[in-house]
Amino acid sequence: MTFFRDTWIIFSRSMRLSLRQPLWVLIGLLQPILYLTLFGPLLQNIAATSGFQGDAWQVFVPGLLVQLGIFGGLFVGFGIIAEWRSGVIDRQLVTPAARTSIIAGRTLRDVVVISVQAIVLVGCAYLLGLRVPPAALLIGLVLVALLGAAFSFISNAIGIATKSEDALAPLVNTLALPILLLSGILLPMNIAPRWLQIASDFNPFKHIVEALRAVFRGDFTNPIVWIGALLAVVLVVLGAWVGARTLTAQTR
Amino acid sequence: MTAYAAPFRPIRSRGHFTHEDFMATAMIEAKGLKRTYKARGKDIEAVRGIDLRVEAGEIVGFLGPNGAGKTTTLKMLCTLLAPTGGSAIVAGSDLRTDAVNVRRKIGYVSQAGSTSPEAVVGDEIISHARLYGIDRATATRRGKDLLAALDLAEVWSRTCGSLSGGQRRRLDIVMGLIHQPTLVFLDEPSTGLDPQSRANLWTHIRSLRDTLGTTVFLTTHYMDEADSLSDRILIIDHGTIVAEGTPAALKKRVSGDAITLTLRDEADAQRAAGIAGGLEGADAPQTEAHVVRLHVPDGGRALPVLLAGLTKAGIDAIGVDVNRPTLDDVFLTLTGRSLRD
Ligand SMILES: Nc1ncnc2c1ncn2[C@@H]1O[C@H](COP(=O)(O)OP(=O)(O)O)[C@@H](O)[C@H]1O
């Protein structure tokens, strides 16, 4: 099918370009490591006294993974704006390539980059003392990839729709902050006041983080796992839909 | 396809195409094409309902000043921008209902470039070609041939960002031709090129048409480019096509060739003016001191006749100039403004 072929072609081109700038890949890898080494020890102490269930790494690493998926995807829109400026997007739009491939190929590249970062993160966490069932790690990586895909689609869509870094930056930040603060990624939500807890219930990412924490504890049959997985899939579908629509609207 | 002579074609009134128009080998057939941009609640009528027809194998120049609506028209014909009105058949398919088949057959070289600065030239060419279903080997061979034809033989492994502006422009053109489109749109192809590369590009565009029968639709705001490259020219201003025809036919629409005679004295000038005024199709000669100016439909034909007449009357002309009108004169006559502004 031409969609898969075209997506692969766009992916290969984007991937090659990313690999030509190893510094950025390196910086991307460094970030989760910094979190682990500079923030991890802090949390070790908090975890002992606060409402977290389970070992500190089992609580902290799922949060970091979800954060990596969200933020790894959210900022890719800047790249597509640069590509639009240099005429690459129009050049690809004028070919018979499937419209969706033009965005999906780039998102696939982002997913690969984010997944590699997630593997490095988990590897480092393991060295620092994280111990979880192998299946949990696999589920964690898949979840990060799904979140990365969803946010990459959305960020690319915003980038292409606004064509302006000045518009994308505040939009992305406005989107990221409440997601982060109401997700319980860094601190458990059950130490929050009642109204904040209720607000956070409406944040799908809180449930996704909770799901991954359950998995990391080995609690695979907890219903939250299904809820989290379902939410992640819904987000990807939603992101892909928005992305595809935005790209088609380009030629309107 | 060998040399192609396009007949002068008067502008059609909007929306009056006959059945025959669609039966001929039209490569582009647009009716009432219109695009209105919305910017901050204001409507900008960039293209105001144009009709155009380009035959297979023609090189058509779309000439107009900046902001005339050339790029907007091109983007509509390339499926990059939906028209807000009108319709078009491009390379045999309907723009609105069958965009994919239009895309298969056309090439487009945007005014804005087409490559990422960090990307390697060869990679960009191959990846672009593959989107048309061309395999790597073919893409590599064709890409290298095209690069060589445009004097870029040595850049295959360099990054696009390391090329000069003119080199990058030629690379854009290579990308637009890699799949051997039957119809190619070039938006200001020679902007940023030095005179040598420009001449070379023109030769290449002509040879594309002559060897592959490629139809070429190019926009330009350079008169000399439109003049020397196009079989036919469409002049666009404020989103409307104001004139259409071969370069020669368009230039005939202005006053014709200008003849300037310089004589020994005013008396001679007066007598010469009398003789010149008798030339076939001449307008009333203007005399200023010992210089006479007049317009004739064809300077090359009129000059020997004029000179013979002067000799016969015993008048010595000390200087003669024939100036053919440029497309700028055409534009000036049509719009009251110069293209150069
Ligand atoms: N995306 C856009 N939004 C609003 N106005 C536009 C846009 N693109 C072009 N225009 C306006 O439409 C007119 C025609 O532009 P364009 O087609 O680029 O002209 P040309 O290529 O002949 O220089 C100009 O007045 C330009 O400012």
Ligand SMILES: [Mg+2]
């Ligand atoms: Mg333009």
